[in-house]
Amino acid sequence: MKTAALITMLLANGVVIAMAGYFFWRVLRSGPPDEVDEEKANFPRGG
Amino acid sequence: MSKENWGSRVGLVLAMAGNAVGLGNFLRFPAQAIQNGGGAFIIPYLTCFLLMGLPLLFVEWSMGRYGGKYGDHSTPFILNNISGGRALWKYVGVFGIFTNLAVAAYYCYLESWTLAYVWRSVSGAFTGYDSMAVSQMFTDYVSLGTAEPIVFWLICLLLNTWILSRGLAGGVEVAAKVGMPMLIFFGIFLAIRGITLKEGVDGAIYPGTEGLNFLWTPQFDSIWDFKVWLAAAGQVFFTLSVGMGSIQCYASYLRQRDDVALNAMSAGWMNEFVEVVLGAAILIPISVGYLGVERVIEMTQTGGLGLGFRTLPYLFQQWGPILAALAGMAWFGLLFFAGITSSLAMGTPVMGFLRDEFGWKREHAAWVFGGLTLLLGAPTVFFFQYGVFDEYDYWAGSVSLVVFAMLEIILFAWIFGMDKGWAEITRNADIRVPIAYKYIIKYITPIILIIVFVGSLLGEGGILAKIANKDIYAALEKATDPVEIAELKKKHLFVNASRWLLVAVFAFIAYLVWLADRKRKREGYIPVIRND
Numbered sequence: 001m002k003t004a005a006l007i008t009m010l011l012a013n014g015v016v017i018a019m020a021g022y023f024f025w026r027v028l029r030s031g032p033p034d035e036v037d038e039e040k041a042n043f044p045r046g047g
Numbered sequence: 048m049s050k051e052n053w054g055s056r057v058g059l060v061l062a063m064a065g066n067a068v069g070l071g072n073f074l075r076f077p078a079q080a081i082q083n084g085g086g087a088f089i090i091p092y093l094t095c096f097l098l099m100g101l102p103l104l105f106v107e108w109s110m111g112r113y114g115g116k117y118g119d120h121s122t123p124f125i126l127n128n129i130s131g132g133r134a135l136w137k138y139v140g141v142f143g144i145f146t147n148l149a150v151a152a153y154y155c156y157l158e159s160w161t162l163a164y165v166w167r168s169v170s171g172a173f174t175g176y177d178s179m180a181v182s183q184m185f186t187d188y189v190s191l192g193t194a195e196p197i198v199f200w201l202i203c204l205l206l207n208t209w210i211l212s213r214g215l216a217g218g219v220e221v222a223a224k225v226g227m228p229m230l231i232f233f234g235i236f237l238a239i240r241g242i243t244l245k246e247g248v249d250g251a252i253y254p255g256t257e258g259l260n261f262l263w264t265p266q267f268d269s270i271w272d273f274k275v276w277l278a279a280a281g282q283v284f285f286t287l288s289v290g291m292g293s294i295q296c297y298a299s300y301l302r303q304r305d306d307v308a309l310n311a312m313s314a315g316w317m318n319e320f321v322e323v324v325l326g327a328a329i330l331i332p333i334s335v336g337y338l339g340v341e342r343v344i345e346m347t348q349t350g351g352l353g354l355g356f357r358t359l360p361y362l363f364q365q366w367g368p369i370l371a372a373l374a375g376m377a378w379f380g381l382l383f384f385a386g387i388t389s390s391l392a393m394g395t396p397v398m399g400f401l402r403d404e405f406g407w408k409r410e411h412a413a414w415v416f417g418g419l420t421l422l423l424g425a426p427t428v429f430f431f432q433y434g435v436f437d438e439y440d441y442w443a444g445s446v447s448l449v450v451f452a453m454l455e456i457i458l459f460a461w462i463f464g465m466d467k468g469w470a471e472i473t474r475n476a477d478i479r480v481p482i483a484y485k486y487i488i489k490y491i492t493p494i495i496l497i498i499v500f501v502g503s504l505l506g507e508g509g510i511l512a513k514i515a516n517k518d519i520y521a522a523l524e525k526a527t528d529p530v531e532i533a534e535l536k537k538k539h540l541f542v543n544a545s546r547w548l549l550v551a552v553f554a555f556i557a558y559l560v561w562l563a564d565r566k567r568k569r570e571g572y573i574p575v576i577r578n579d
Contacts, residue, residue, distance in 0.1 A: 001256040005263040008086035012093070012263075013324050020320035023313035023478075027060050030309070030477045 051300055051409075054216030056310070062215075062223040063297055063314035064321075065388025067288045068230065070157065072322040072385060074351030076282060077262065077331045081347045083278045084269025085262055089323070091270065091279035095495070096319065099280060102484060102492040103289040103452055104315045106459045108307035109471040111298025117574040120299040120399030122292040123560045126455065129463045136458060137564060138557055142451035143292020144400055145553045148416075149443030150291070151207075151393040152423035153436050156196075158386035159203040160188070160356065161379045163195060168375020173360045174368060181361035189431050200428060201421075207387065208417030211394045212410045215300055219391050226384035233377035233384075234321065238328035240366075240374065244336040250365040251336040258335030258343075262327055277502045280495060285445070286322055287315060288389065290452030296396035302579040308476035321385075329378070330354055337362045355382070394420075404563035423552065426545060433541035442549055446510060449503055453496040460489045516542065 053059040080088045114125030122143025130136035167173060173181050188196055210218040244255030269275045288294065298307060334343045334354050346354050355378075363374040397419070398412035407415070427436040459468050469485045504510045512518070519539050526532045566572075 002260050002264055004265055005086060005260045008089065008265050009259060009263040009327075012086075012089045015093070016316065016319045016323045020313075020316040023309065023316050024060070026309055026478065027056060027313045030056075030306075 051215045052302060053300055054220050056305075058216070058220035058224055059297070059301070060310055060313050060317070061227045062219055062388070062392070063294065063310065064317040065223040065227050065385075066293055066297065066392035067286065067314060067318035067389075068227070068321045068385050069286070069288070069389040070161075070355075070382050070385055071282075071285055072318070072326045073234075073330060073382060074355045076286065076322045076326045077329075078347035078351040078354075079278055079282045080262055080327065081331065081344060083275045084266040084272070086265035087267050087269045088275060088279060089263075091276045092282060092323075095276070095280045095283040096315075098487055099492050099495045100283040100287050100289070101312070101315055102488045103284075103456065104287060104294070104311040105308065105472045105480070105484065106456055106468070106488060107289060107294040108298045108311040109468065110455070110459060111295035112301045112303065112305065112307055113471055114295060115299035115301060116303055116577050118403065118577070119574075120296055120403055121396045122295055122455075123400070123563075124403070125295055125299065126458060127564075130458055131462075133462075137560055139451070139454050139458075140292070141553060141557045141560055142290075142447050142454075143295065144396055144556050145549075146291050146443055146447045146451065147293055147393040147396045148419060148423065148556075149439055149447075149549055149552060151390055151397075151416075151420050153427040153439040153444075154386065154390050154393065155203050155207060155420055156200050156424055156428050156436070158383060158390055159196065159199040161383040161386055162203060163188070163199040164356065164360065164379040165376055165383060166199075168360065168363070168379060169372055171368065171372065173364055173371070173375070176361070176364075178358070178361045181364075182357040184360075185357045191429070191431075196428065200424070203387075203390075204417055204421055204424075207390050207394060207420075208413050210387075210391055211398060211416065212413035214409055215395070219395065222391055223388055226388045230381045230384040230388075231321070231325070233381035234325035234329065236377050237333075237374060237381070238325055241329050241332035241336070244332060246336075249367075253336050253339065255332040255336050257340070258332035259328070261335055261340050261343075262331050277499065280499050281503075284448065284452070284499065287318060288392065290448035290450075290455070291393070292396045292451070293392040296399050297392065299399070303577055304475050304579065306475050306477040308472060308480045309478045312478065330359070333362055334358060337365070400559075400563075404559075404566065423548075426541075426548065430541050430545075433538045435541055435545045438542050438545040439549065441513065442546065446503065449496065449500050453493070453500050456488070456493050456496060460493060465489045 053062075080092075110125055110129060114120065114128055117124075117128050119125045119128060121140070123137040123140035126140035126143075127133075127137040167184075173184070176184070187193075191197070210222050212218065213221075242255045242259065244251050246252065246254045284290065301307070330351055331343065334346070338346070338358070343354070346358070359378060360375055363371040363378070365371075366374060394413065394416045397416045398409065401407045401412040401415060402409065427439055465485060465488065468488065472484075473480055502509075506512070508518075516539060519535060519542065523532065523535050523539075526535060
């Protein structure tokens with residue numbers, strides 16, 4: 001394969017794979033958001 | 048009002064990525080890259096992704112979650128909310144239902160081709176035929192020479208309807224969790240086979256790397272060509288499924304404490320992975336390996352559909368019966384999964400609208416969507432040869448998207464206001480979105496979209512030329528054969544009729560929105576605000 005084509009392909013694929021992998025890993029790593037406490041939300045202390 | 052939620056975050060991201068990943072990732076992207084400078088295309092392409100694609104994803108995800116807060120799951124009333132109740136915007140939002148319905152109408156038919164071709168590959172229907180015969184099989188298929196296309200089309204419609212009737216978590220999400228990994232697995236298998244193709248082995252006249260050389264060798268002159276930038280912007284636009292209304296609908300089922308920034312980033316980049324890494328490594332390396340560069344350039348001038356359906360099944364036959372069956376199953380299987388995860392996303396906004404505004408049950412809404420898709424899709428199936436399919440694709444699958452995206456970003460950045468808009472994008476975000484995007488969304492993305500719109504309005508194959516039917520008249524002027532003239536006149540009739548049909552569908556949805564609005568006012572509609 002020609003050097004210029006190889007470099008372009010590796011760069012483009014590298015960037016895309018790294019970004020897709022990183023953001024998907026972040027999605028997998030981040031847990032679900034905190035549950036809303038219905039009791040506190042509806043009947044706040046002192047309210 | 049529907050109170051559905053996504054079952055899991057991974058399921059949501061896969062469903063959103065599945066919505067974006069379509070047949071275009073494997074058929075349109077390589078053809079566009081070939082026609083626009085090979086390796087140099089990737090520079091304008093990724094630039095447009097960063098300056099137009101990602102901003103639109105942020106905007107549409109945020110609009111959806113914002114709409115969901117007020118119980119709205121389709122764009123007419125999401126846009127109505129965001130505009131602060133300005134009447135006109137809910138009619139702009141009609142695009143977000145119309146596009147999904149009209150695109151689903153022909154897309155499900157396209158999807159059914161892939162299913163039929165999986166069956167043909169596995170059953171050895173291409174074995175022993177030469178390239179002309181395999182190509183003719185496709186012509187016969189779309190000419191409805193047998194009942195097979197109708198059967199597979201109905202199977203596809205039923206499958207879509209059934210999955211949609213099972214809801215988001217139980218249907219769409221399950222389909223995405225099965226479909227996306229399968230698609231990537233099939234894609235990797237074919238990419239390895241394509242790249243490792245050897246000259247002189249299995250009838251290949253060039254190695255697989257010849258196609259990669261052709262695709263990735265940068266021609267930096269093309270970077271200064273405005274047309275290349277326009278093509279790159281168009282490709283980014285269509286590959287992400289922005290401007291359709293389906294992203295807003297999916298995001299409207301998020302809980303208010305859910306993130307949109309990281310989810311949007313992840314789904315967007317996953318689509319890029321499928322397009323740039325897998326999409327570039329299958330069709331072109333295999334085709335160039337057998338046909339050579341010149342022939343492939345010629346064949347991709349009208350897109351990648353011909354290569355995908357007419358040529359690849361024949362080329363796979365050169366690999367022996369078992370590998371040919373496996374490769375055919377993988378190729379058309381991945382196209383099928385890419386298709387169905389997108390068509391399911393098209394059903395959800397239509398169902399969301401019917402459920403929100405008219406109180407329909409999920410199952411009823413799904414079956415009505417299936418029925419409408421059948422009715423509206425029938426002309427594309429039965430009058431395919433008269434250009435009805437292409438007409439739907441052009442007006443609903445191209446023009447409507449650009450118009451809607453241009454208007455929605457103006458609404459979000461300039462009417463809703465960028466300060467409020469930025470607060471929506473970054474609310475509960477699991478990543479830090481670069482502040483530059485606040486200004487990109489406000490200034491750069493709308494300008495790019497206006498340029499794309501003006502670019503698609505003018506020119507030889509532009510909207511204005513299309514409205515005037517210049518291509519048909521030019522063909523009529525050249526034609527001398529009475530049979531050909533009669534066929535062209537018939538095409539002219541069907542093309543115009545399909546346009547009026549689409550206009551009527553748009554007007555009917557606008558009427559339903561008007562009815563829904565009147566119903567809301569009559570009943571003194573007070574939204575149940577979700578703070579979950």
